[in-house]
Amino acid sequence: MLAITPTVRNLLILNILFFIVDKYALNLTNGFALRSLFSPDFLPFQFVTYMFLHANFGHLLGNMFGLFMFGPLLERVWGPKKFLFFYFFTGIGAGILFSGIDYFENSQVRQAVEIYTQNPTPDALVDFMSKHARGIYEASLDFVNKFEDNPTNSSYIQQSVNFVNSYYQGLINTPLVGASGAIFGILMAFGLLFPNTELFLLFVPFPIKAKYFVAFYGLYELYEGIQNAQSDNVAHFAHIGGMLFAYILLRYWGTQKTNFY
Structure with missing residues (x-):
C-alpha cells in the first residue's frame, strides 16, 4: 500500500479535529454549517467551513475513507497545490449547486406559505x-x-x-455539513483519470472498473436528488455538484498546454 500523502493527511487531521471540537467542546455547526440563502444565519464563508463539519461519526468515517482511498493517488499526479485547489473547488462548487437548487425549491414553499396564510382552509x-x-x-x-x-x-x-x-x-434552517461534495469530486476525477482501474467494493462480489462505478454512482445520486424524498436527509445535489465541478475543472485543465501550477 502506498503511503498517505501530506495534503490528504492534513485534511484528514483537520476534519477529525473539527469533528471532535464540534461534538465535544464548541458547537461549530451553528455558525459554520452552510445555511439556506433564505436563512438569516447564512454567511458566505459557510461555503468553505461546512466542508469540515459532519453530522455524526459514520458520516465522518465514510467521507474520510473516500479521501484516504482515492485522494493520495490524485495528489501524486497533480502535486499538493493543485490537489488542494481541486478539493476546495469541488467542495465549494457542491455547496453552490446545492444552495441554488435549495433556493429554487424553498422559494416555491415560501410562496405557498404566503398563499395559504391568506386563505387557511x-x-x-x-x-x-x-x-x-x-x-x-x-x-x-x-x-x-x-x-x-x-x-x-x-x-x-x-x-x-x-x-x-x-x-x-x-x-x-436545516444546515448542510460534510466533505461529501469534495469527496465525490475526487471520485469523479479518479474515474476520469484512471477509468479502467478495477475496484473491489464491499457487498459487490466482482471487480468493477472505476468508470462504470462513477457513472452508476452519479446516476444514482441524480435519481435520488430528483426523487427528493422528504424522509431522506442526504444532500444528493451536493454530491452531484462535486462531480459536476470536478468534470468542469478537469476539462478546463485538459485544454491548457502548460501545467496549472
Whole structure:
C-alpha cells in the first residue's frame, strides 16, 4: 500500500479535529454549517467551513475513507497545490449547486406559505402538504381530519398557519455539513483519470472498473436528488455538484498546454 500523502493527511487531521471540537467542546455547526440563502444565519464563508463539519461519526468515517482511498493517488499526479485547489473547488462548487437548487425549491414553499396564510382552509392545507410536505402528511392526518370537520374553528385555523410556517422555517434552517461534495469530486476525477482501474467494493462480489462505478454512482445520486424524498436527509445535489465541478475543472485543465501550477 502506498503511503498517505501530506495534503490528504492534513485534511484528514483537520476534519477529525473539527469533528471532535464540534461534538465535544464548541458547537461549530451553528455558525459554520452552510445555511439556506433564505436563512438569516447564512454567511458566505459557510461555503468553505461546512466542508469540515459532519453530522455524526459514520458520516465522518465514510467521507474520510473516500479521501484516504482515492485522494493520495490524485495528489501524486497533480502535486499538493493543485490537489488542494481541486478539493476546495469541488467542495465549494457542491455547496453552490446545492444552495441554488435549495433556493429554487424553498422559494416555491415560501410562496405557498404566503398563499395559504391568506386563505387557511382544510382543502388548502391538504393541497400544501401534498405538494410540499408529503413526508409528514400521515403523521398530521389526525389534525387534518379534525380541521376538515371544523373548518371555521379559529384554533384549528391558527394551528394550521403555525404548522406551514414552522415547516418552512425548518426547511430553511436545516444546515448542510460534510466533505461529501469534495469527496465525490475526487471520485469523479479518479474515474476520469484512471477509468479502467478495477475496484473491489464491499457487498459487490466482482471487480468493477472505476468508470462504470462513477457513472452508476452519479446516476444514482441524480435519481435520488430528483426523487427528493422528504424522509431522506442526504444532500444528493451536493454530491452531484462535486462531480459536476470536478468534470468542469478537469476539462478546463485538459485544454491548457502548460501545467496549472
